[in-house]
Amino acid sequence: MENLEKAIQEIKAALPGMTLLENEPLSAHCSFKIGGPARAIAVPSDVSSVSKICCILKEHELAPFMLGNGSNLLFPDEGLAELFIISTEKLQRLFLLPDGAIYAEAGVSLARLASFAQQNALAGLEFASGIPGTVGGGLRMNAGAYGGELKDAVESVVTYYLPAQSLWELNNEECAFGYRSSRFQKAGGFVLLSAVFRLEKGDEHEIAARMQELNTRRRDKQPLDLPSAGSAFKRPEGHYAAALIDEAGLKGLTVGGAQVSEKHAGFVVNIGGATSHDVYELLMQVRRTVYEKSGVELEPEIVILAPDYKLEDHGPAVKRNQMVFTVGAPEGGEAQER
Template sequence: MNEGFAEKAAAAGCEVIGQRRLCSLTTFKVGGECGGVVAPRSAGSCAALVRLLNEYGEDYFVIGKGSNIIADDRGIKRLIVLIGEEMSDISLLPGGEGIVCGAGASVIAASVFAQKQALTGFEFAYGIPGTVGGAVFMNAGAYGGEIKDIILYADAVDRESGEIRRFSPGEMGLSYRHSVFMEEERYIIVSAAFALGKGDSAAIKAQMDDIMQRRRDKQPLDYPSAGSTFKRPEGSYASLLIDQCGLKGFTVGGAQVSEKHCGFVINKGGATFDDIIGLMKSVRETVIEKTGYILDPEPVILTDRTDTGL
């Protein structure tokens, strides 16, 4: 990272973290070096950082908790803008019928905050190990709910102008694991507000505990992963198709189709980027050949390579 740039980023209210390996920033625990890490401490410092990045012509990638990313262990040249704990405030909306969260707040913390305020609607997301920004970016969902059902607005920095813009739900184009934010890398989400209903705190907690238990029972949470490896294809389920094709436990190097849940590829230990991508390619080919269904990867593949074949 350029020294002059680092000084100006710090002056703009960002924490300049410097070099970190991507394996320490992602839940799959795979990934090499990057061009350095900078974490804004507020929406304003994020906007100032964007203007600075544009001035210096620096290319960058945004990371929250890295729970939906498969990062290349050859590393990437780009800088990482980390939207994390520095931007994780959660508060009640005026009137108390919802909450507003910094994009770096964890989804789990947002669910717990809502429950403590006896607000219902966020229970479905309890256990999703990402940030609010990451959840809005991909319209995260689980157990019959999705971000789309509760979002009121999101504020995002326009990477071209460095200005903050407010998006209404209609402007976000939210559908299954999709948003306008995914279509072009143009916005950094800095906060989001959610409309929630009045409920009973104990009943909300009971539902959240039930959801967490279902996750623990079904998902391979003891191993690093990026969650569901493939999106649900129209008319079926990725995990069902993978299981039907006899791929449970299928292994390439340190990467494995989880024996507990075929929808997850896990890092059994020492998995490389090539192991994971190679395994995903084989799974995809076998599923197309045997069932005709095409599986599209759900996680973002973070690499400087021009083509991974996925």
């Protein structure tokens, strides 16, 4: 805590013109509309300011928490004594490279990226136009929908790698993408700054029509009128999480202000005043019941930030990769849990 306070003072001195929101409610920065105060949220104006902040934090043995659109996160009601770096305000550069690939900074929304691709008659990102995340958040979890995944379109990613305190450009293979996962998720220390997307030439009208079709399907099926963090659970092999939850009779199950959506059983929605504890409790009830009824262990897709909350205390499975608060890797590059 003392280190964090010192680092915040140094960051203020090093970047005097930068907006630094202090004790800012996290509920204002996530799609669930849940979460207490963050100690500080930095709004850097460019990637070199991000590197500077990371460098200062590293000197104090700290790591930043990167924040995109907050559309895959559940923050604790108690808040978090962390320094967040938000990408969505300024890290917005998006342009076509001379060889026809797209360069996008981490804070560019996936909707804007998909729309830019369509305007340039580039096909392959139609699936991403309705995902409410950013390039940074999307690449970290290899976001996908309707058969498409970001891994199929991304050529390379530039990150600030904390253990080495330097920039690192990774090619697609080095990102180790998997289903809703990547190297950035499994190991700490990667701050995603930008990416290059290589797409196929297509017909701009056909691309626009496909985007529209997918977004209509999304609107028809998903509870987009209520705060949520998207699909609550990953798709278990050979099953669909929503179907298992529905078959277990859990649609509409409510804990406080959190509810298994009546419209789509795969979503947990905030029907008003939900706390993070309501959501945790509901997720764990769903998990237990689905396991009892079908023998299938559901793994949360939402990044749950609750340092003391352990999945194994709440169900049969021991799968913790979504339940830990991953911080910057030390020298040597392994992720740390706390």
